Amino acid sequence: MKKFIASLLVAAATSLTAFLPAAQAAGGGLAWDKFPVEKMNDQAALQRGAKLFVNYCLNCHSAAFVRFNKLRDIGLTDLQIKDNLLFTGEKVGDLMKISMDSRQAKEWLGATPPDLTLVARSRAGHNGTGADYLYTYLRTYYRDETKATGWNNLAFPSVGMPHVLWELQGERRAIFDEKTHEFTGKYEQLKPGKMSTAEYDGAVGDLVAFMTWMAEPAQGLRTKLGLFVLAFLAVFFVIAWRLNAAFWKDIK
Template sequence: MKQMGLLCGLLMALWQPLAGVASEAEVHLDRAPIDTSNQASLQRGARVFVNYCLNCHSAAYMRYNRLVDIGLTEAQIKDNLVLTGAKVGDTMKVVMPAKDAKAWFGAQPPDLTVEARARGADWLYTYLRGFYRDSSRPTGWNNTVYDKVAMPHVLWELQGQQVLKTELKRDAHGHETEVKQLVLDKPGKISPAEYDATIADLVNYMVFMSEPSKGKRLQLGVIVLLFLGLMFIVSYYLKKEFWKDVH
């Protein structure tokens, strides 16, 4: 009986994350236009991240000086992106105490260093564009991707205020289905297209931040493959020369 109880506990532990994945899989995710070779996009995304995300979230495994990999100098980083008393070589740690964050939001905001790898770029892109007004929530905001989210919509001034509207649509057989759609109720400081582009830059930067050495690793991999290809040709003809008199 004890072994059966342990087995049931293990199955329940495995079922919970699988159930969460299944529920998230039902949400339609928009394709994120990711291009980590676009340094201008990465620089714009880094600026948005520092100004809006780093107030509550940390990126404790990312150092400011790694931003030189996206075309910035250390002087530019220090003057434009280090908004606290941190040094360029420090990690991107949040200033807000964890106790205050939990008291204000009900949960401590997660570290975002590898969030793009954990959630995926498409999830982040859809999530950051999916906030809508919901008076039943403590923050006044909800999200189509993450229902009952604790995070407020920090970019609402840029995007504006969306509302979630439900419409009944009837198919050719007369069956009615509910279709939920986000509608912009109050415009923000920028147009919807500009907001989507801003989120694309932000997610692009978060993808880079989750693995900043990926570009160099891929470049080194190509060089190694080219070297091995060249060595194969040399080795092949060298082998033919050594064995040409052996029958």
């Protein structure tokens, strides 16, 4: 029993530690930018996001609660999944796991990279949704030579993960006020990336849209069903109202 309680406490502490960055950001500091929610209804954006996720995130992070063939729901065929998203011999029906051993990952990186299946739901805070956090986080990396990786992040200060999308965004330096040491909202571009600022923001929007969909694939269907139910209730209310009037019209 003691071992069971101890394991629960360790699990709770681990969960709290994983949540701290979002909680700190929600409690103050950088305001999160609004994720372009219209991308959730854009199948092409979700498909582009899936490609970015597989190419840049799935090397270190898994999405072990989603199978590749689930991507049929965003309009991809099995052949498209196989030709564009499978690189190391996986099958279309496999889970989106990585081959990196967790113990080796911890030794190499200092911590085991977390699974990203539900990250868009777990990062919600007072500043906005989990999608808002991810959209801000992936767009606020900057060069910081005082850090071991050479990178820092405004949404997650002293982040351990380097900027995996730096080739797309380029390298830039955040400009802070000399007196208050607060971020001025400006950057100095050190090296250009493959994308312009607008193109990069769009690409990050696609990636976050896919991660948000991945965290809750049934969200779109649930929304449609909810609208249908509300429409049905509205029509039924009118019918019930008129029936009630008909039943009681002769009673005074």
